[in-house]
Amino acid sequence: MSIIIAIDGHSSCGKSTVAREVAKKLGYTFIDSGAMYRAVTLYCLRNNLAPGWVIDEEKLGLHLHRIHIEFVFNQTLQKNLTFLNGENVDEEIRRPEVANLVSPVSVIGSVRDAMVAQQRAMGKKREIVMDGRDIGTVVFPDAELKIFMTASPQIRAQRRYDELIAKGLQTSIEDVLRNLQERDRIDSTREISPLRQAPDAIVLDNSSMTREEQLEFVLRLANERLQ
Numbered sequence: 004m005s006i007i008i009a010i011d012g013h014s015s016c017g018k019s020t021v022a023r024e025v026a027k028k029l030g031y032t033f034i035d036s037g038a039m040y041r042a043v044t045l046y047c048l049r050n051n052l053a054p055g056w057v058i059d060e061e062k063l064g065l066h067l068h069r070i071h072i073e074f075v076f077n078q079t080l081q082k083n084l085t086f087l088n089g090e091n092v093d094e095e096i097r098r099p100e101v102a103n104l105v106s107p108v109s110v111i112g113s114v115r116d117a118m119v120a121q122q123r124a125m126g127k128k129r130e131i132v133m134d135g136r137d138i139g140t141v142v143f144p145d146a147e148l149k150i151f152m153t154a155s156p157q158i159r160a161q162r163r164y165d166e167l168i169a170k171g172l173q174t175s176i177e178d179v180l181r182n183l184q185e186r187d188r189i190d191s192t193r194e195i196s197p198l199r200q201a202p203d204a205i206v207l208d209n210s211s212m213t214r215e216e217q218l219e220f221v222l223r224l225a226n227e228r229l230q
Contacts, residue, residue, distance in 0.1 A: 005129040006228050008221070009139035011198065012152030014186045015159040017209060017217065021152065022134040023082070024214075025221050029132070033083055034074060034125055036135035036142075039118050040109040041096035042072045042087045047108060048100060058107055067117040074125075112195050137196035139204050147228045149204035150221060158210045159183055 008031070010022045019035060026033035047053045052063045074083040075091075084093040095101070108114060122142050125131060133142065139149035154162075160180035167174050190198040200206070205224060209217050 004229055006147035006225065007126055007129050007143050007145075008132040008148045008150070008225060009143050009146040009201075009204075010132065010134040010150045010152060010221075011136055011139050011201070011204065012134075012150075012207075013154070013159065013198070014190065015163040015183055016152045016154045017162075017214070018134040018152050020214065021217050021221060022132045024218050025225065026132040027081075028218070028222055029130075029225060031130045031132050032074065032076070032125070034122065034131050034133040035083065035085070036118070036122065036133055036138065037105075038074075038085045038093075038096060039072050039121070040114070041101050041105050042085055042092060043070055043114055043118070044101050044105045044108045045092055045096050046070050046087060048104065053104060053108075056104060058104075058111065060111055060113070063108075063111070064113045067113060070117065072118075072121060106189075110193055110195055115195055136190055136198040139201040140199060141196050144201070148221075148225055149201050150207050150224070151200040151204040152207045152209060154208060154210040156180060156184055156187070 008022075008025060010018050012018050019037070023033045025031070046066070047058065047063060050066065052059050052066065069088070071088055073086050075086055076082070077084050084091050085096060086092065119142050122133065126133070126143060135142070139146055139151070157180065160176060160183050163183065164174065164176045164179045167179070207217065207220060212220070
């Protein structure tokens, strides 16, 4: 038996980290839905579909059938790499110019429809772990295991602040908290695929949990469903 594991939740609560580690432990494929929207954003920048940093939604809609995204596991790096139309763009999609434009790209209805179609195609063979904000509610409402991850805003802000400082970026905990709360508001109230907990999702509040405890929590639930 094989299953689909959908992990949704608030920003800066460690969804991708847990999803990636769970997939590795189970020998499943980790699908980074955020990377897919970053890849679409990169395509927009490369093809002049965002003049003046404004998305030309009509033109982008005509290009969506040309955008194919896949994830390839790299044995040396021990992680999935993001490929856009056969090209490894895993590093390029992390650049600031992509990060600055990905939010307006990801809320476009036609883009989300196209990405959901590709995500569902990836899930046909099951054995995947995917994280995001609408995986258990929109992409895979029939997933055998749905997790909704969260933590207190203060805890999430502190974790994000520590990450930024470790990277040498100067900011304040107050600014990080305000940005995080605004992100929560946008994610929860946007018209298309808002963040919400699926009725059958299991809540994982990791405010006081270690990474190892979170991994053990999800693996226990996954193994119960695999029996």
